[in-house]
Amino acid sequence: xxxxxxxxxxxxxxxxxxxxxxxxxxxxxxxxxxxxxxxxxxxxxxxxxxxxxxxxxxxxxxxxxxxxxxxxxxxxxxxxxxxxxxxxxxxxxxxxxxxxxxxxxxxxxxxxxxxxxxxxxxxxxxxxxxxxxxxxxxxxxxxxxxxxxxxxxxxxxxxxxxxxxxxxxxxxxxxxxxxxxxxxxxxxxxxxxxxxxxxxxxxxxxxxxxxxxxxxxxxxxxxxxxxxxxxxxxxxxxxxxxxxxxxxxxxxxxxxxxxxxxxxxxxxxxxxxxxxxxx
Numbered sequence: 547x548x549x550x551x552x553x554x555x556x557x558x559x560x561x562x563x564x565x566x567x568x569x570x571x572x573x574x575x576x577x578x579x580x581x582x583x584x585x586x587x588x589x590x591x592x593x594x595x596x597x598x599x600x601x602x603x604x605x606x607x608x609x610x611x612x613x614x615x616x617x618x619x620x621x622x623x624x625x626x627x628x629x630x631x632x633x634x635x636x637x638x639x640x641x642x643x644x645x646x647x648x649x650x651x652x653x654x655x656x657x658x659x660x661x662x663x664x665x666x667x668x669x670x671x672x673x674x675x676x677x678x679x680x681x682x683x684x685x686x687x688x689x690x691x692x693x694x695x696x697x698x699x700x701x702x703x704x705x706x707x708x709x710x711x712x713x714x715x716x717x718x719x720x721x722x723x724x725x726x727x728x729x730x731x732x733x734x735x736x737x738x739x740x741x742x743x744x745x746x747x748x749x750x751x752x753x754x755x756x757x758x759x760x761x762x763x764x765x766x767x768x769x770x771x772x773x774x775x776x777x778x779x780x781x782x783x784x785x786x787x788x789x790x791x792x793x794x795x796x797x798x799x800x801x802x803x804x805x806x807x808x809x810x811x812x813x814x815x816x817x818x819x820x821x822x823x824x825x
Contacts (some may be wrong), residue, residue, distance in 0.1 A: 547589055547816060549762065549788025550665045552801045553780030554582035561636075564773035566736055571710040572763070573800050579809070580636040581629075582781040585663035588628035592620035597819070614683045617686045621684050631661050631808070636777075638743070644688050647667050652686055656693035658748040660685045661701040662778045665785035668705035677706045689745075697745025700725035701782055703751055709789035714757050717786075723774055726750040729802055732758055732768055741774045742774055748775060750784035759762055759783075 547560065556792060559576040600613040629637060629645035644650045664681055671677035678699055685698040700721055707717045722728045728750055735751070742748060752769055759765035765787035769780040805813060 547586060547665045547669065547788075548784070548798065548800060548813070549793060550662065550781040550785035551579065551583040551783025551813075552585050552788075552793065552797060553766050553782070554580055554586075554662070554777045555801055555804050556766050556784075557777035557780035560770055560773075560776035564776060566771055566773045568633070568767040569762075570767075570770065571764070572797070575695055577804065578635075580634075580777050581641075581659070582662040582777055584628050584632045584635050584657065584809075586665060586781070587816075588624040589621065590666040591628070591812055592624040592684070593666050593680075594616065594815065594819050595624070596620050597670065597823075600671060609679065614679060617680070617683050617767075618687055621687050622717055625687070626650065641688065650687070652688055652690035654691045655689040656691040656697070656745050657689060657743045658775060658778045658782075659743075659760055660689035660694040660698040660744050661752075662781045664698040664702045664814070665705055668702045668785075668789065670708065670823075674703065674706065677702050683686050684799055691696065692782060693744070693746050695719045696725055696756050697749040700749055700753070701785065704750065704756070704786045705789045708756075708786050714790075717753075721753055722748075723795075726753075728757070730754065732772060734760050739774055743775055743778075748778060749782060749797045752779045753786065755779065755783040756786040759787060762787045762793055763797065765791075799813055 556572055558578050558580050596617045600616055601610060626645050642652060665679040671680050681699045681702045682695055685695050687722050704717050704721060718728055734755060751759060751772055755768035756765045759768050765783045766780050769783035770776050772779055
C-alpha cells in the first residue's frame, strides 16, 4: 500500500506540469499527498474494520456474503469520512459529489480513481478469486462501469501476483490475457501520451512502467516520465513495484514525513494488521 502512496507523493507535483524524463528530484517541498493517498488509506481502514467483524470465508462456504455486504458499507463510510476530512486534496467534481452525498450511489465511472486506491485488497485476499471479489466490492460503490471494475481488478491482480513471487513475464501474460493488451513500450508512447483519467488509458501504461523497471524507484520514475496523470500512474506502478521489489528504507522514511498524525496512525495500524495476518 505504501508504494501507491509514495508514487502519489512523488508524482503530485507533475500532474499539471508533466516532466517527460526520468531525471528529477524524487521528493521536494512541492510534493504532497493527493486524493490517491487519502482514498488508499480509506480502503485500508475499511478492510481492517471489516476484518475485525467477519471472515471473508464462512465455515463450510466458499464465500461469506455478509462479509462483502459489510465491506461495501465500510468502504462507503470511510471513503466519505476521509474525503470530507481532506476535501482539498484533488478530488474530481463527480467523486467529491459522491463523498458529500447523503445517499452515495455508484455513478458508472471508469475513472482511474478505481485503480489508484485498490492496492490494500491485494494484501487481504488469499486467492485470485478473493482478490476479484474484494476488488469488485470496494470499487463498485462508486466506479461501477465495466472499465472501472476492470482497471481496479487488473491492478489488484498484478500486485497480488508480484507479492507472491510471480515473474514479470507471468504478470504480463496474465494481464494481457485477461485485461489489457500490453504490446507497447514506454519509449514508443511517451511523446504522444497525454493526460487522461480513464482506467483503460492509465492502468496498462502504469503496469508497463513497472514491467520495464529495474527497481522500486525506477518504476516510479518510469511512470512519471510518461506525463499525463502523473500521480495516479506512479501510484499504480508504485503499488505493484512495492510488492515485487520492496521499498528502500530511505525512500520509506522520506515518504512518511508527508503524513499527518491521523493518516500516519492509519498506516501504522495497517502495518500491524498485515504483520499479524501473516503470522
